[in-house]
Amino acid sequence: MLWFLTRLVLLAAAVLLGVGWVLRGAYRTRRARREATRAAASFAKRRPELADEFRRAAQATGKPRGLVWKRCDWLPADALLVRDVATGELIALVGVTIAFEAEAGGGMEEVEAVGNLRDATAVFHWRDGRWQTEGRTVFNLSPEQTRQRYGVSLGDV
Numbered sequence: 001m002l003w004f005l006t007r008l009v010l011l012a013a014a015v016l017l018g019v020g021w022v023l024r025g026a027y028r029t030r031r032a033r034r035e036a037t038r039a040a041a042s043f044a045k046r047r048p049e050l051a052d053e054f055r056r057a058a059q060a061t062g063k064p065r066g067l068v069w070k071r072c073d074w075l076p077a078d079a080l081l082v083r084d085v086a087t088g089e090l091i092a093l094v095g096v097t098i099a100f101e102a103e104a105g106g107g108m109e110e111v112e113a114v115g116n117l118r119d120a121t122a123v124f125h126w127r128d129g130r131w132q133t134e135g136r137t138v139f140n141l142s143p144e145q146t147r148q149r150y151g152v153s154l155g156d157v
Contacts, residue, residue, distance in 0.1 A: 057135030066106035071099040080143040082154040090126035093143035121146045
């Protein structure tokens with residue numbers, strides 16, 4: 001009889017642990033969705049301010065070398081939200097068109113292609129409840145192409 005009660009208690013404990021595990025996963029999924037919704041709304045609201053932040057941060061990186069950021073126009077489409085698989089951090093990918101000019105004495109003054117407009121993706125991170133950027137730019141790829149190229153490390157929201 002003791003043997004039967006011991007097994008019954010162990011079975012009940014295993015079932016309770018399983019139910020707790022499922023409920024924990026559902027809670028985390030719901031919380032992640034709420035966070036993504038809040039982050040998307042914040043991005044839309046702060047879009048002009050974030051555009052300025054990005055341009056300043058990107059200019060400060062000094063990349064590409066020998067070129068100065070002349071203009072950075074955001075494409076009208078909404079930001080593409082993805083999640084970093086390793087950290088769980090939300091990332092916004094935004095399509096931009098960038099115009100450069102040659103830096104005086106930088107060696108690029110004679111290159112005709114300097115004036116060509118370049119399509120790129122601006123990268124933002126959702127940290128501590130706000131959008132931040134280091135000016136990271138993925139050149140020659142749209143936000144969707146960036147997600148596909150880095151698909152191993154970027155997951156859907």
